Amino acid sequence: MKRAIALLTVVHRYLGLLFxxxxxxxxxxxxVMVYARMPEYGAAERLAxxxxxxxxxxxxTPAQALDQAALGDAPSRIRISTLRSRPVYRFFVQGEWVTxxxxxxxxxxxxxxxxxxxxxxxxxxxxxxxxxxxxxxRQPDQWTIGMRAGGPLHVVSLGDAAATxxxxxxxxxxxxxxxxxxxxxxxxxxxxxxxxxxxxxxxKGELWYNLIVYGSAAGCVLAIIGLxxxxxRYSLSRLRAGVSATPYVGWLRWHHYAGLIFGVITFTWLFxxxxxxxxxxxxxxxxxxxxxxxxxxxxxxxxxxxxxxPQQVLETLRxxxxxxxxxxxxxxxxxxxxxxxxxxxxxFGAVKEIELIQFMDAPFYRAQDQxxxxxxxxxxxxxxxxxxxxxxxxxxxxxxxxxxxxVQEAAWLTRYDGYYYDRAGERPxxxxxxxxxxxxxxxxxxxxxxxxxVLRETASVRPVRWLYHGLHSLDFPGFYQSGWLWYAVMxxxxxxxxxxxMTSVIIGWRVLRGRRSEKMFRISSEARPAASxxx
Numbered sequence: 001m002k003r004a005i006a007l008l009t010v011v012h013r014y015l016g017l018l019f020x021x022x023x024x025x026x027x028x029x030x031x032v033m034v035y036a037r038m039p040e041y042g043a044a045e046r047l048a049x050x051x052x053x054x055x056x057x058x059x060x061t062p063a064q065a066l067d068q069a070a071l072g073d074a075p076s077r078i079r080i081s082t083l084r085s086r087p088v089y090r091f092f093v094q095g096e097w098v099t100x101x102x103x104x105x106x107x108x109x110x111x112x113x114x115x116x117x118x119x120x121x122x123x124x125x126x127x128x129x130x131x132x133x134x135x136x137x138r139q140p141d142q143w144t145i146g147m148r149a150g151g152p153l154h155v156v157s158l159g160d161a162a163a164t165x166x167x168x169x170x171x172x173x174x175x176x177x178x179x180x181x182x183x184x185x186x187x188x189x190x191x192x193x194x195x196x197x198x199x200x201x202x203x204k205g206e207l208w209y210n211l212i213v214y215g216s217a218a219g220c221v222l223a224i225i226g227l228x229x230x231x232x233r234y235s236l237s238r239l240r241a242g243v244s245a246t247p248y249v250g251w252l253r254w255h256h257y258a259g260l261i262f263g264v265i266t267f268t269w270l271f272x273x274x275x276x277x278x279x280x281x282x283x284x285x286x287x288x289x290x291x292x293x294x295x296x297x298x299x300x301x302x303x304x305x306x307x308x309x310p311q312q313v314l315e316t317l318r319x320x321x322x323x324x325x326x327x328x329x330x331x332x333x334x335x336x337x338x339x340x341x342x343x344x345x346x347x348f349g350a351v352k353e354i355e356l357i358q359f360m361d362a363p364f365y366r367a368q369d370q371x372x373x374x375x376x377x378x379x380x381x382x383x384x385x386x387x388x389x390x391x392x393x394x395x396x397x398x399x400x401x402x403x404x405x406x407v408q409e410a411a412w413l414t415r416y417d418g419y420y421y422d423r424a425g426e427r428p429x430x431x432x433x434x435x436x437x438x439x440x441x442x443x444x445x446x447x448x449x450x451x452x453x454v455l456r457e458t459a460s461v462r463p464v465r466w467l468y469h470g471l472h473s474l475d476f477p478g479f480y481q482s483g484w485l486w487y488a489v490m491x492x493x494x495x496x497x498x499x500x501x502m503t504s505v506i507i508g509w510r511v512l513r514g515r516r517s518e519k520m521f522r523i524s525s526e527a528r529p530a531a532s533x534x535x
Contacts, residue, residue: 005232008225015222017511020504023219023266025193027498030269032190034490039143039179039187041166046175048370049123051082052350055314058087058102062303062310062356065089068105071098074300078356080310083108083173084115084122090172099172102310108173116154116168123175124166130159136170142199143167143187149176209277216274223267230259251510255503262496269497272472275464284464288444288453292401296451298358305363306356306379313365313383317351317375348373359389359451360397366450374449388448394432397446401453406437413445418477419465420445420455427454 060068062078069091077092080102087102099108111119113133121128134155137144144153144167151171158164167177179187191197201208233256234245246256278284349369356379357364363379364386377383389397391412398410414430416422428449436442441459446452457465469475474493479486 001232005229008229012222012225012229013511015218015225016504017508019215019219019222020501020508022215024498024501024505026269026273027494027501029190029192029194031491031494031498032186033194034487034494036183036186036190038191039177039183041175041178044372045178047352047368047372049175050352050370051085051122052352052370053080053082053087053310053314053354054085055311055318058309058311058314060089060102060105062089062306065100065102065105066091066303069098069100069107074302076300078301078303080354080356081352084119088173097172097174108171110151111154111168111170111173113154115173116170117156119168119173119175120156120158120166124158127158127160127164131166132157132159134165137167140199140203142192142197143177143179143184145197145199145202147176153177213274213277213279216270216277219270220267220274223263223270226259227263227267230256230263234260251503251506255500255507258496258500258503262493262500265493266497266500268471272468272470275468276472282464284461284468286455286457286461288401288456292444292453292456295400295403296359296397296453298361301356301358302363303356305358305361306365307363308365308377308379308381308383310354310365313354313367313377313379314351316377316383316385317348317367348375357450357452360393360400364450376450389446389451390448391432394446394448394451395434397451398432398434398444401444402436402438402442405442407434408437409433409435419443419457419462421477421480423481 058080066075069089071091071093073093075091075093075098077090079090081088081090083099083101088108089100089102091098091100100106101108113136117131117133121131124131134157137153137155140147149167149169149171151169153176154168154170156166156168158166162180162182164178164180166175167179168174169176196202196208196212201211233247235247236245238245238247244253246253248256275282275284349371351367352370353368355366355368357366365377365379365383367375367377376386376388378386395410398407411433412430413420413433416427416429417433420427420431420433428447430448431454432446432448434444434446436444441462443455443457444453445455445457447454474480474486474490
């Protein structure tokens with residue numbers, strides 16, 4: 001046993017020299033990530049800054065617009081939005097967004113830098129006088145790595161005290177990202193450091209992937225070896241004899257105790273972080289299969305089905321019909337969004353965006369106001385307001401999504417479960433959860449808001465949810481949503497891991513400087529094994 005421990009000690013020593021500083025960076029940046037994420041231009045801000053849709057400005061129906069655009073394939077998504085106060089259709093075709101003006105049918109080819117500045121000035125009127133063009137990005141910068149945006153990005157500075165930069169996609173004219181001095185600082189201190197998301201490394205996808213996966217695997221080995229050595233060296237008999245349970249002195253003693261307390265969480269965080277990269281065929285894919293989407297939505301949006309023009313929809317939703325009608329719209333919006341976004345208060349406001357959706361061959365318009373509240377309207381008749389989809393309607397969709405497959409259980413959920421959940425409470429409820437009797441052990445979740453499949457879980461993916469999200473974010477039902485308790489435990493464990501890592505850094509620094517003979521490295525004379533077994 002002594003020989004094995006001696007060999008493990010050597011391996012632990014040199015792996016520790018390689019990884020001690022990386023561990024410290026991971027824990028320190030992990031503390032930041034409890035509170036901060038990468039800069040973004042969130043959906044709520046995007047809707048709030050969009051100009052309201054003007055029914056009188058829309059001159060083309062969806063079918064007319066598609067005919068003029070001559071896109072070839074049917075779009076998988078169609079949105080009606082605004083660009084510089086002009087109504088536009090946005091068609092998602094073959095993985096790309098195409099923007100077409102809904103007033104004259106012209107297609108946006110490429111937004112110029114000056115036009116991008118105008119887009120930003122419209123969205124940020126308070127900085128209209130100070131906004132200026134900075135550059136056009138043809139390659140990703142630190143904040144746009146992995147972003148799927150239309151064409152080159154125009155960067156516009158707001159010229160404000162926060163040093164805000166706004167990124168505009170040249171192909172669509174949409175604002176896709178906003179950063180400021182604070183979000184850039186914390187983004188770098190947190191996610192960039194934690195994920196090693198440095199641009200020169202991250203753009204080399206395979207190299208970055210291998211470094212994270214195999215670096216995490218080596219870290220797991222280091223942590224396991226440390227736990228084995230630490231457990232072996234810890235002596236209860238010495239403690240009962242009135243002396244220290246550890247034979248180490250100085251910084252090694254602190255490292256020993258910290259490892260015994262925080263070594264397990266260090267290993268689980270390393271292991272679960274490695275799983276986030278989906279190595280060696282391990283998959284956490286929760287997206288529905290294309291065949292399941294097609295069964296419910298159809299193979300592309302058929303604009304000809306939308307007999308009711310968007311202008312009629314907007315007229316139906318106009319706010320100028322008195323308080324009674326406004327209250328009715330608000331009630332219906334709340335009914336559709338019930339238990340989502342913590343029952344958003346306020347009254348349904350001006351429509352900012354409309355999406356054309358299909359459900360079991362029937363067309364619908366889904367309208368959103370500035371607060372993200374949604375209303376569903378029939379598009380083949382009426383238009384009539386619809387308070388979401390009923391359980392029988394979703395059961396029919398469930399049968400269509402997996403034809404010929406038996407159903408083990410179907411449950412109407414008004415609260416999140418262990419797989420379909422959202423800490424911020426933004427995922428729509430209620431949903432129909434259907435468990436199928438297929439070989440994959442499939443579960444599908446259908447949203448009552450728009451009838452779509454919002455989550456797909458299989459028997460092979462469900463364990464990854466616990467091994468990754470559960471272990472890495474302490475994401476366990478009840479505890480994850482507990483507020484201050486989760487934060488207190490998370491910060492305590494991160495600080496403990498950081499202290500463990502810093503003792504390693506200090507020890508490693510002393511070793512590299514050839515100061516192993518100092519007091520901090522001496523072994524207590526009361527230790528049973530020889531000093532050579534340690535260092």
